[in-house]
Amino acid sequence: MNTQRTPPGGSTGSHPNLSQLTENEFHDQITLRKRKTPDCDNICFELFRRELNNTMAAHRQELRNTVQELQKSISSSFESLVEKQNESIRKLHEDLCTLKSEVNDLKLNQHSIQKEHNDFVADLSKQKNDHNNLCEKTKTLECDLIDAKKQIKELTEQQNIKDQQGRINNLEISGVPQTKGENLYNVLHIIATKIGFALSSADVDFIHRVRRFTTKAPRNNLHTHEGQSTASSVPNIIVKFTQRKRKCEFLAAVRARRGLTTADLDIDGASSPIFINDHLTPHNKVIYARARRLGKELGYKYIWLNDCKIFLRKSDTTKSILINNEKDLDRIK
Template sequence: MASPKICSGCKLTLPAKEFMVCSKCKSKYDLMCANLTLKRFTSMESRQKSSWKCPECCSYIPKSATTNTTSRSHSEDIATDHLNIPLRNKPIRDLATSQEDCTFVKEDKLRAIIQEEFCSALKNNIKDLIRAELKITNDKIDSFQDAINFINAQYEEMKNSLQEKSTIISALKTENEKLKKDVKELGNRLNIMELHSRDSNIEINGLPENRSENLTNTLNQLAKIVNYSLVTEDIQHVTRVAKLSRESNRPRAVIVKLRSPRQRDAFLTAVMKFNKANVDKKLGSHHLGIGGTHSPVFVTEHLTPENKSLHAATRKKAKELCYKFVWIRNGRIYVRKDENCQALQIKSTDTLSLLN
């Protein structure tokens, strides 16, 4: 590996290109020891660089041929004294160099230049960094904006759909309320029609079943027991009906349709009188000559399914509130607290809840 080039003046390593070579002694000097600026060095031609002489060689050039011995001796003394002076403290310029305007940069100015260059570079770097970050942020904002626009479109679609569904639901709700009202009115009308269709009917519960039974004969025998005059022509129809619950062990009820509501009321009155006269032996299966276990027989009006449920709930509520009387008249349910209170008609469960 080649040894580094050394400046003959300051004994420091020379730069790669910015140095001068003496045309006479071939010594190498950096620009400071050669008393040259970088601007001057770059503007010099090759001819000037090849003919350049170092300060040391320039100091040995004689002034003229006519100089006397004393002058030469004095000049040699000056040259000898010059050799003892450091080259950096008193550099000697050639004629061309002395005519060049060389400006030295002071420390404060150099620091200001470096600071300005550093600030400029830092400012540019910061601008580039900020610009890059802002570009990334803008891209993210654009993506967020696209997502928000998509969500907003979906929201508007859902909102419109919800408003449409709300309108439909509101219309259906109104229609449902109207239908409920109509159904209730129709139910009341149907209940009234059923009451009218059953105003001549009586219902007999607890009558034991037999395969060979004759319900007409049984009904005639029952009328005789309660002392009511009933002929076969007064019985328009008699039959057993299906149970409400198949799991029930009770016999099926018997429905009897008489000629008129007046006959029905007279028959029920006769049964009521018989039970009052025979408190200990109320109407039962043994009165009808039916063998087996004795079971009570109940004769009542033929109620609609709705009134049957309401009658059962009324009897339960009256028992809880110590009401003495619960009865049915012409398909309507009545209650009375005691003998001194007024009778109340139970039309629905809402009326039943008002009892106290």
């Protein structure tokens, strides 16, 4: 009996290269083929194992190559990143050093500014104290100045009173022309004869000429030209009587005579009025000039001098007002 070693259908046996079979073909070869001997299975398994190992080795090598390339790429990228990071750190370090230097400079400037500020505050405090002390001194000086002005005013008034008392026996004659080699005693005797006054040599203490005083009113509501009397280069004649009584009698005779002129003294030239009055101090002359102007403005009928005192009276029926100083003038406005 012939034993048939090939399967029906003309198949010649297992495929010589199992790695070229598909999975289904591979399983068909395994399941359809009759297992004849253990050695054949071992051979097939060995072939499969080898093919599998080769395939896995190829895949491992490919994976190894891919991993190496990836490692190289990562390493290169990391190195580049590290280099960039190091460069950034270096720049940051430089900037930090610069900033630290600037901060130190700023601290030094701040210390300097703080010192200057402290010095300024100290100077300001000192100036404030000096200012307060100066204010106190100024207040003290102002008080002292007020007291000094008050004392000066009182002393001036007292001196004016004394000066006027020293002139109480004096008469002042203005309007008499001055001639070379003149004899003022003769001029006075001529005036006494014209007014009908019996003048003796014992009545006169002395007689002389003085510069005529030009009065100027203080700055007030009066006009400037009204505050200044007519200036004259001719010195006035001052007569000092030995007795106050005789002076008053002489002045009363002058006022009774009225209208005395240079023609009455036989003086050559155009006739001009001669004025004889009490010899006032410069201060009282100013007050008298103001009283005359103010009295005329306010309609006072009488303004006169009596024994070196200034009087005003509004009318014949009103009382006379004594003017001692400028305050009295302010009260009659």
